[in-house]
Amino acid sequence: MTAPEDSPASVVPPLRRRGEPMRRAVLSAAVELLSREGLAGATVAAVARAAGVHETSVYRRWRTRENLILDALTSELDSALPIPDTGRVREDLLAFFDRLARLLGTPQGHALLRLSVERDDTLDDRRGPYWRDRLDRAVVMVRRGVERGELAPGTDPGLLVEAVSGPLFVRALLSRAPLDEALVTGLVDLALDGARPGRPAGS
Amino acid sequence: MTAPEDSPASVVPPLRRRGEPMRRAVLSAAVELLSREGLAGATVAAVARAAGVHETSVYRRWRTRENLILDALTSELDSALPIPDTGRVREDLLAFFDRLARLLGTPQGHALLRLSVERDDTLDDRRGPYWRDRLDRAVVMVRRGVERGELAPGTDPGLLVEAVSGPLFVRALLSRAPLDEALVTGLVDLALDGARPGRPAGS
Numbered sequence: 001m002t003a004p005e006d007s008p009a010s011v012v013p014p015l016r017r018r019g020e021p022m023r024r025a026v027l028s029a030a031v032e033l034l035s036r037e038g039l040a041g042a043t044v045a046a047v048a049r050a051a052g053v054h055e056t057s058v059y060r061r062w063r064t065r066e067n068l069i070l071d072a073l074t075s076e077l078d079s080a081l082p083i084p085d086t087g088r089v090r091e092d093l094l095a096f097f098d099r100l101a102r103l104l105g106t107p108q109g110h111a112l113l114r115l116s117v118e119r120d121d122t123l124d125d126r127r128g129p130y131w132r133d134r135l136d137r138a139v140v141m142v143r144r145g146v147e148r149g150e151l152a153p154g155t156d157p158g159l160l161v162e163a164v165s166g167p168l169f170v171r172a173l174l175s176r177a178p179l180d181e182a183l184v185t186g187l188v189d190l191a192l193d194g195a196r197p198g199r200p201a202g203s
Numbered sequence: 204m205t206a207p208e209d210s211p212a213s214v215v216p217p218l219r220r221r222g223e224p225m226r227r228a229v230l231s232a233a234v235e236l237l238s239r240e241g242l243a244g245a246t247v248a249a250v251a252r253a254a255g256v257h258e259t260s261v262y263r264r265w266r267t268r269e270n271l272i273l274d275a276l277t278s279e280l281d282s283a284l285p286i287p288d289t290g291r292v293r294e295d296l297l298a299f300f301d302r303l304a305r306l307l308g309t310p311q312g313h314a315l316l317r318l319s320v321e322r323d324d325t326l327d328d329r330r331g332p333y334w335r336d337r338l339d340r341a342v343v344m345v346r347r348g349v350e351r352g353e354l355a356p357g358t359d360p361g362l363l364v365e366a367v368s369g370p371l372f373v374r375a376l377l378s379r380a381p382l383d384e385a386l387v388t389g390l391v392d393l394a395l396d397g398a399r400p401g402r403p404a405g406s
Contacts, residue, residue, distance in 0.1 A: 117317075117320055117376045150400075156389060156393075159370075159389045160398055162369075162370040163367075163394070166371075166373045167365040167369035169372075183362075186362045187365075190366050190397070191366070192399055193397040194393070194395050195358045195395055
């Protein structure tokens with residue numbers, strides 16, 4: 001038996017996997033290929049081969065390569081950004097945004113961000129929501145800081161989250177400058193303390 | 204005489220424009236098409252038709268559609284972001300970032316930003332530098348604020364510029380949330396004054 005596409009010795013004959021087992025096998029193969037070879041390497045043919053399923057089954061379920069990749073990445077990254085609750089707003093923000101910076105530095109996080117900014121009518125409307133949901137949840141850290149009196153009552157929680165996350169997204173997408181802990185600390189302290197003189201940073 | 208592509212009554216026969224006049228006609232037609240029809244409408248064929256030059260002349264000079272568009276946008280937007288010098292750091296920052304926000308809201312600015320984040324090996328390495336140059340120049344506003352004692356001596360000028368510009372880029376690319384004056388004011392005041400209590404905003 002020969003596969004229709006190029007068939008190295010390692011090719012596993014497609015199985016008659018269906019439903020949830022098929023879905024899990026395909027998504028996990030997609031994540032694995034994305035991590036190893038990036039967006040370009042994660043073709044539907046390659047993912048189907050690696051998962052041991054028919055390419056047509058993949059198309060039947062996900063319709064397009066982009067939908068498959070988004071499903072794979074959002075499933076994979078679903079639990080990647082927990083909201084800390086240390087009792088101190090600065091610690092919470094540092095922990096959360098440090099994880100966000102590290103996520104954007106991984107091949108999976110970077111691929112999801114790139115797909116999120118690509119305008120493509122074949123994509124389900126699932127990209128925006130992934131990041132919006134996570135940043136919306138981050139807002140509770142700021143609200144708790146306001147409730148504890150650590151932050152001014154008039155603080156706009158969404159704006160503070162945007163001010164710290166924005167530069168991280170821009171470095172990942174545009175400038176390709178490093179996403180390190182010093183950057184996160186600098187951004188959090190700027191948002192908390194501002195650049196005016198006479199206030200100790202990191203308080 | 205018939206053009207090889209679809210030829211409406213308004214088609215101007217290609218001229219034998221060369222050198223700088225040809226370049227200017229093509230770039231101005233590209234900017235005009237980008238503004239009216241967006242990235243998708245600015246094909247090489249449409250630009251050449253609108254400029255009244257041969258399509259082959261365009262390819263000979265710019266090689267790819269993307270290079271042409273980048274050249275058009277960076278020429279058009281070259282003087283779009285002057286650095287103000289009012290003597291007050293808050294006024295300077297508000298004026299500069301308000302112009303940046305408005306630029307990102309125009310079809311041309313938005314198109315240039317989209318092209319800037321697309322990874323494409325056929326593009327000259329000219330996208331990153333456009334935004335980096337402008338943000339690098341913005342750093343002088345912060346330095347002057349430090350010199351005047353309006354900002355703390357330890358202020359990181361690049362970080363402050365990133366903290367205000369980052370959310371503007373992210374709104375333009377990712378969330379599509381509005382880029383208005385209230386946003387710019389909120390971001391500038393957060394970067395200057397921080398979110399800690401007890402400090403009057405907008406001072």
